[in-house]
Amino acid sequence: MNKIALVIFALFLALTGECSGQQFGADYAARVGRADSLFQAKQYRESGELFNRAFAGNGGVGYLHHRYTAVSAWAMVHEADSAFYHLFRIIERVQYDELDKVLADSTLHNLRADPRWEKAIGLIKGNKDLKEAKYDRRLIAVLDSVFASDQKYRLTVYDTINKYGMDSPEVHDINTRIIKADSINIGIVTNILDTHGWPGPEVIATHGNTLFLVLQHSDIPTQLKYLPVMRDAVKRGAAQNSSLALLEDRVALGQGRCQIYGSQIGLDEKTNRYYVLPVSDPIQVDQRRKEAGLEPLKEYAAHWKIVWKPETYRQDLKQLLGEEALEKYDCFQKQNGKKNRLR
Structure with missing residues (x-):
């Protein structure tokens, strides 16, 4: 049984909009990296000054x-003048809209x-x-319900396995409920994709x-059908490249290929030990x-x-x-009597 890795990926934040074609060099990266560190160390003035130099030099x-x-x-x-200078800059130039974040900060x-x-x-x-005036509220409500259904039982799997064991009735019951929910949700989502594309x-x-x-x-045929749709969505900025990487790995394993990004995790039922499913190179x-925007493995x-x-x-996986x-x-696989060393 494989445990599907569920991670929430943050959206990569866009440029402030002053110049979308701007090339950000090593000096900028070094300065903002140091400025971030100073901020975490509560050296706020030094952090602000270094951020200012980073922007000015870029x-x-x-x-x-x-x-x-x-x-x-x-x-x-x-330093209200400096703070409001930067705040109004992102408000006006990239239409900054994270109201709840600002009010709670x-x-x-x-x-x-x-x-x-x-x-x-x-x-x-x-x-x-x-921004929200363009939202399809009906579609969002449907997807809210689908998400809750998708996660409801999956969130309990890990603890249930650890408590009762892989072959326990409790785990079997959860798996049955997950399969039923997936069947319903797949029908809803594929209908959305067939009707709207990838919104x-x-x-x-x-x-x-x-x-x-x-x-x-979903099953491999469904994943194969909609994988090109998600690839196109990533190109349009409608989906995340980090999420696509996970789906690419899932499809690869389903087709007998090694995964590319190492995102899929397996569980050895004999030892109750998790491992990274076969990954190339x-x-x-x-x-x-x-x-792909993923953290180190x-x-x-x-x-x-x-x-x-x-x-x-590779050797550890063979032993396991x-x-x-x-x-x-x-x-x-063996090729001409030798192991494939290209992957």
Whole structure:
């Protein structure tokens, strides 16, 4: 039995919009990295000053999340002019609309007595209302229900296995409920995809992840049918590349190929031990994961108490599962009497 890795991926934040073609160089990266570290160390003034230098040295532009941290840094040292400069910049240039985040952010507390605060909040709310006016509320409500159904029993699987064992009636009952829910949800999601294509965030907000999750839990023919749809959605910015990577891995394994990104996790029922399912070229997997927007495999695998050792991975997997069980995967198959060393 394989445990499907469910992770929530953050959307990669866009440029502040001053110049969408801007090339961000090593100096910018080094400065904002240091500025972030100073902020975490509560050296707020030094952080704000370094963010300012990073933006100035980069043609006046920066990434949205860096600009927002600069707002927080200056607010924490009561430098309202600098804080509002950065805040109004993202409000006006990228239509910043995260109203709930701003209202709940304790680092901005020192700005609230300033008359500019109400103006900023009004503009953020206006941006939020403008964006949400395009939402398909009916579709969002449907996907909300689908997500709740998809996750309801999966969230209990890990603890139930640890408590009662893989072959227990309790785990069998959960699996039965999951299969039933998946059957219903797959029908709903494929109907949405057939009718609307893959709707973007301007239509369904962040609920594109629900479409992906349901496809992850569908059978291989369904995944193969809609994989090109998701690939196109990623190109359009309607779906996340990190999510696509997981679906690519799922399809690869289902076709007897080794996964590319190491996202799929297996469970050895004899030892109750989790392991990374067959992955191509384990030495280079972190580079592929980085390009897809995924964390290093060592960090990802640790969620299942797996110690990731790329140098010994293939041999360790053979010892765990046996060579015969691995022969069905292309990167473990023999070619001309030798192991395939290209994967």
